[in-house]
Amino acid sequence: MTGLVRMGALPAAALVLVSGVLGVQLANGGGTFEPLRSADPCVARTVTSQAGGMDGLTERLVLLGIDGAACRLHVSREALTLELAQPGVRTDAQIEALHQGLLDAVQRMKDDGTLPPASDLVDEALDNADLNGFVEAAIRALPDSVVNAALKVDDVLIRTINDLDLRSILANLDNEQDLYEQINAAVEQAVKDSLADRLRELLP
Amino acid sequence: MRRAVGPLLAVTVALVLADSAVVTLALPDILRHLDTSVGQVAWVLISFNLVLGLVAVPIAVVFGRAQPRFFSAVGIAVFAGSSAWCALAQSIEVLIAARCVQALGGALALVGCLELLVAKYGARRGVAAWVTAGVVGTATGPFAGGLLTQAFSWQAIFVVQVPFAVLAVPAALAVRAAPELSPDRHRPAVRPNLTLALLSAALTAALFLLVLLLVEGWHHSPGLAALTVSVVPVAALGARPLARLLQPPAQVEVAVGCFLIAGGLVGLALLPSADLVWTIAPQALVGLGLGLTVDRLTSQAMEMRLPRVRHAGWTISARHIGVVVGLAILTPVFTADLRDAQVPAQEAIASLVLDAPLKPDDKIAIAQSLGRELTQQQGQVPDLHRAFETADLAPEERPAAAQLERDLDEQLERAATRAFRDSFLIGAGLALLALLTVVAPHRKTTS
Numbered sequence: 319m320t321g322l323v324r325m326g327a328l329p330a331a332a333l334v335l336v337s338g339v340l341g342v343q344l345a346n347g348g349g350t351f352e353p354l355r356s357a358d359p360c361v362a363r364t365v366t367s368q369a370g371g372m373d374g375l376t377e378r379l380v381l382l383g384i385d386g387a388a389c390r391l392h393v394s395r396e397a398l399t400l401e402l403a404q405p406g407v408r409t410d411a412q413i414e415a416l417h418q419g420l421l422d423a424v425q426r427m428k429d430d431g432t433l434p435p436a437s438d439l440v441d442e443a444l445d446n447a448d449l450n451g452f453v454e455a456a457i458r459a460l461p462d463s464v465v466n467a468a469l470k471v472d473d474v475l476i477r478t479i480n481d482l483d484l485r486s487i488l489a490n491l492d493n494e495q496d497l498y499e500q501i502n503a504a505v506e507q508a509v510k511d512s513l514a515d516r517l518r519e520l521l522p
Numbered sequence: 523m524r525r526a527v528g529p530l531l532a533v534t535v536a537l538v539l540a541d542s543a544v545v546t547l548a549l550p551d552i553l554r555h556l557d558t559s560v561g562q563v564a565w566v567l568i569s570f571n572l573v574l575g576l577v578a579v580p581i582a583v584v585f586g587r588a589q590p591r592f593f594s595a596v597g598i599a600v601f602a603g604s605s606a607w608c609a610l611a612q613s614i615e616v617l618i619a620a621r622c623v624q625a626l627g628g629a630l631a632l633v634g635c636l637e638l639l640v641a642k643y644g645a646r647r648g649v650a651a652w653v654t655a656g657v658v659g660t661a662t663g664p665f666a667g668g669l670l671t672q673a674f675s676w677q678a679i680f681v682v683q684v685p686f687a688v689l690a691v692p693a694a695l696a697v698r699a700a701p702e703l704s705p706d707r708h709r710p711a712v713r714p715n716l717t718l719a720l721l722s723a724a725l726t727a728a729l730f731l732l733v734l735l736l737v738e739g740w741h742h743s744p745g746l747a748a749l750t751v752s753v754v755p756v757a758a759l760g761a762r763p764l765a766r767l768l769q770p771p772a773q774v775e776v777a778v779g780c781f782l783i784a785g786g787l788v789g790l791a792l793l794p795s796a797d798l799v800w801t802i803a804p805q806a807l808v809g810l811g812l813g814l815t816v817d818r819l820t821s822q823a824m825e826m827r828l829p830r831v832r833h834a835g836w837t838i839s840a841r842h843i844g845v846v847v848g849l850a851i852l853t854p855v856f857t858a859d860l861r862d863a864q865v866p867a868q869e870a871i872a873s874l875v876l877d878a879p880l881k882p883d884d885k886i887a888i889a890q891s892l893g894r895e896l897t898q899q900q901g902q903v904p905d906l907h908r909a910f911e912t913a914d915l916a917p918e919e920r921p922a923a924a925q926l927e928r929d930l931d932e933q934l935e936r937a938a939t940r941a942f943r944d945s946f947l948i949g950a951g952l953a954l955l956a957l958l959t960v961v962a963p964h965r966k967t968t969s
Binding site: 325327346348353 | 764765768769770771774775777778781782785786788789792793794795796800803804807810863866867868869870872873874876879880881882883889893922933936937939940
């Protein structure tokens, strides 16, 4: 074996081995095996829900609302969710951003036609409402067109959001019963107010 | 008995040097069993290497004037006794103290076994046996420790050392060796010892960080992790035949070994997924590099230098101080990176849960369960399986929840792998520094 071969053979073999290993790794995504990056909350995303009815509507509203709030606060949706999930005092900026985010979400769902008509929700709403049996049966008997003409879902949602005490809700996230009662009361009040305003509009 | 003397002494050398990293895979078990902190449990590793690194040279100096067989027998007996003490330790403080004594006995045993092996086989074969046993011990330590931890317990690592060491005591006493009374003629070989120290620091990165990634980051069992890191010693065995085939000059061989270790560590920093298969090729590079460098450098540091034990002491010291320096540099880096990885990991988890194809109630149930687990498992890479087990889910939602669990586990693996990247790259930098010490031009000496 010549001196040159003795000098160069092992370094050349090592160079080939190292380049080969690193080349194969980089070609297969080496260096990019990192946690999922948070998406820009200001870019509209498609939001779906596995649930139907009120639950599905609420989930889509909250997901879009958090996106909007995160965009306003210049943080990721995930960072805001984790922050809100922790106990502690909420800033005015957070409350305001969440409020506006939810209102934007209603507008977006209205614009893209993903808000269900009131008639799709009325049976579920009546199941949850504490109404006189006679009144409940009468409302159920109303044709869908009448229900949809009397109640606009976007209007009810906007009234509900404006009526909700978001600070109190965020402080009681762990208390499901309390949360449910607060939201139910706000929805009921919003339906009543919406109907009353509708009647006022119909009266001369 | 006479024929078993040499192998028993070589096994003792391998055991002492294996102890440098043997507990690496057992650290998570020790942490849990002795109810201690990550910072304290690291001292089980650091204390042994630090004491061995600090006392090797002074012991070698004293040793030069003593009867090797008595000194060696005492060292091996202390090593055996303290190994048993390690196995019986019921607190981290006691375990660390026992490890310090073990290192002290180990240092005596190492320098003693060198003289006894030389007396038994002659200078050339004796030193070669001592060096080879050391390389085998260094390379197989984490593998053996992982298997013992998986099969029995972390205490088994120390228990199995006792009978070997106990048998080595009469073996040491059976060798008639005179003290090496050669004058202090040669200065320590700075360059090979410095290279050895830097490479030891880099190899610490390879073995210590990889087993931590496998056990803590990817949640593999110590046994599987041990099998995985066995690639390093297996590849190291291939280094000698390769060197014999290509016959490179010694300096080229060492330089190439450093380059291979650096390349392997960069490979470990750039893993494309958490599949164990991807760790094999980088580990093989590290193993080949280890096989080409450590024994060659140890021989260079001792070759034609007298007194032999003193120069052996310098190589032991260089290697173990190198390990301590490696741990001192890398531990704060990867613990800080692991801490920093928590936020992106939590955000990735939040993102997947928010978008999971589950009903809202089930999402909330899983999120609450995950929150509890993450809070309980602060400071370590969490195991999310219990969160899914305890979440109250409808049966039809189970498949989607199982998919979510797999996706979340992948995010944790991604976060942990990313957190170790910088440490592996620093390890590669240490190996490249070692390469520099080899290729840097020698200072010309005037006569």
